[in-house]
Amino acid sequence: MTTGDGLHLHALAHLHPDRRRPALAAGAGMLILAVAAMLFPAAAIRVIGAxxxxxxxxxxxxxxxxxxLTFSGALRGLAIGAALAAVGLGAFLTFNPTVGALAAALVLAAALVADGSFQLAAALHLRPLAAWRWLLASAATSLVAALLLAAGLPMRTPQAVAMLLAAAFASTGLALIATGLVRTAPRRDAAP
Known part of the structure; x- marks a missing residue:
C-alpha cells in the first residue's frame, strides 16, 4: 500500500460506511431547492422571510x-451543529417574516457562513478524495454568498437574494452528489 492509498483510506474513514446514498438523495434535494429558488423569487420582504x-x-x-447518515466522528458533530443552526435560523425566519430586509439578509448570511464553514471543514477532512474539491468550491460559494448578503451587494432585492441562495444550494447539492459517489479504494491482493 502506498502513502497515497493510506491517505485515501484515512479520508474514507470520515465517511460513514454504506451510508453514502443519502448524500446522493440530499444532493438532488438541494438541486431541486436551487431550481425552486430561481423559478419562484419572492415578490416582497415578508415572503422572503417565510x-x-x-x-x-x-x-x-x-x-x-x-x-x-454519511459522516462519523468529529465530522458528524460539525454537520449536526451546522444543520441545527440552519434549522433554528429557518424557524426564526418562518415565524417572523416581517423582520425586514436587513435582518433577513443577515440571518441568511449567518446560515450560509455556518454551511460554508462546515463544508470547508469537511473538505479538509476528505482532502485526498476527489469530492473534497467539490466541497471546497461549495464552501467558497456559500461564504461568498454570505459576504455579498451581509454587505448588501448586489441590491437586496428578493430576486438577488433568491439567486444567491440558488447558487449556494446548487453548489451544496453538487458537493453532496460528489461525496455520495466516492468509492472505496480497490483492494490489492498480495502477490503469490
Missing part, C-alpha cells in the same frame, strides 16, 4: 440527515 425560513428548515433537515 420562504427563506422554510427553505432553511428543509436544507437544515437535509444537512442533519446527511450528517447523521
Amino acid at each position: 420562504a427563506s425560513g422554510w427553505l432553511l428548515w428543509f436544507a437544515g433537515a437535509l444537512m442533519l440527515g446527511v450528517g447523521l
